[in-house]
Amino acid sequence: MKLNILGLVEVRLTGAGSMKLGSKTLIYSGEHTHERVVGILFDLTTAKSLGSWCPISDRVVAAKLINKPLNLGIIQLYAPTCNSEDVEVEKFYEEIEKAKGYLKSQDIIIIVGDINAEVGDERVEDVVRPSGVGTVNERGSRLIEWCQINDFTITNTWYQNHSWL
Numbered sequence: 001m002k003l004n005i006l007g008l009v010e011v012r013l014t015g016a017g018s019m020k021l022g023s024k025t026l027i028y029s030g031e032h033t034h035e036r037v038v039g040i041l042f043d044l045t046t047a048k049s050l051g052s053w054c055p056i057s058d059r060v061v062a063a064k065l066i067n068k069p070l071n072l073g074i075i076q077l078y079a080p081t082c083n084s085e086d087v088e089v090e091k092f093y094e095e096i097e098k099a100k101g102y103l104k105s106q107d108i109i110i111i112v113g114d115i116n117a118e119v120g121d122e123r124v125e126d127v128v129r130p131s132g133v134g135t136v137n138e139r140g141s142r143l144i145e146w147c148q149i150n151d152f153t154i155t156n157t158w159y160q161n162h163s164w165l
Contacts, residue, residue, distance in 0.1 A: 001041075003041075003043065003082060004041075004042070004043050004045070004046045004110070005040060005041070005042055005046055005074065006040070007038075007039075007040055007043040007074070007076040007112040007113050008026075008028075008038065008039040008040065008041060008076070009036070009037075009039075009076075009078040009113060009114045010035075010036060010037065010039055010078070011030065011037040011038065012024075012034045012037060013028050013030060013034070013037040013039075014031070014032055014033065014034060014037075015030060015031075015032065015039055015111060015115075016028060016029045016030060016055030016061075018053075021041070021108050023043065023044040023048065024042060024043060025041070025042045025047035026039050026040070026041050026042075027039060027040050027042075027045075027050075027053045027055075027061060027063060028040075028055075028061065029055030029056060029057065029060065029061035030055075030058040031057075031058045033058075033139050034118065035058065036057065036058040036059055036078055037058050038059060038060065038076045038077065038078050038113065039061065039076065040053075040061060040063055040076050043139070046065065049065040049066050049067060049072075050063060050064075050065060050066075051064045051065065051066040051071070051109045052064050053066050054099065054102045056098050056102075057094045057095050058079070059077060059078045059079065059092055059095060060075065060076070060077055060078075060092070060095040060096060060098070061075070061076050061099075061126045062074070062075045062099035062100075062103060063076075063077075063100045064102075064107065067072050070106060070107060070108050071103075071104070071106075071107045071108070072105075072107065072108050072110065072138050073102075073103035073107040073108065073110070074109075074110050074111075074112065075096065075099045075100070075103075075109065075111045075112070075113075076097070076103055076112055077092075077096065077111060077112070077113030077114070077115060078113055078114050079113070079114060079115045079116040079117065079131040079139070080092055080116065080118050082116065082137060082138065082139050089139070089142065093142075093146060096111075096146075100150070102139050104110060106127070111152065115139075116139060117137065117139035117140040117142070118132075118133065118134040118135060118136060118137045118139070118140045119132050119136055119143060119144055119154055119157060120132050120133075120134060120135050120136035120138040120140060121133065121134070121157075122136070122152045124144055124148075125148065126153055126155045127144055127147045127148055127152070127153055127154055128144060128154050129157045129158040130157075131156075131158060131159055132156075132157035148157055
């Protein structure tokens with residue numbers, strides 16, 4: 001399988017940095033422990049378009065790919081689980097906002113990662129479509145609200161393809 005960009009969670013490195021892995025380039029963002037740590041892996045061709053990147057936290061990293069006519073912004077996430085305190089969840093959403101602020105409003109922004117939320121299978125405006133899975137939970141409601149405010153779509157709910165479940 002050929003992949004140009006791969007979002008990663010639980011990379012198990014410390015701090016923030018970048019490294020070459022054969023013909024691939026890995027950027028990662030973490031703290032001083034091996035917990036969480038998010039990363040984005042780029043193939044050789046795509047890495048040549050990597051203009052800049054910003055480590056936000058061990059849960060959020062942003063990268064900008066230079067392209068014409070529009071640049072592409074990628075935000076890799078690893079959300080707190082449903083057992084996490086509300087204050088940690090709010091901090092996480094603040095970190096997403098910081099990552100968005102790093103990118104320009106005219107950039108195409110793609111957010112990927114482990115969101116740890118269930119958004120259900122009921123249509124919600126242009127955010128959630130009926131191909132979602134499960135029943136919406138508290139974290140899912142928070143995600144839907146954030147997407148509505150920020151004009152984002154949860155695209156994996158738009159296509160019936162859950163054969164991996």
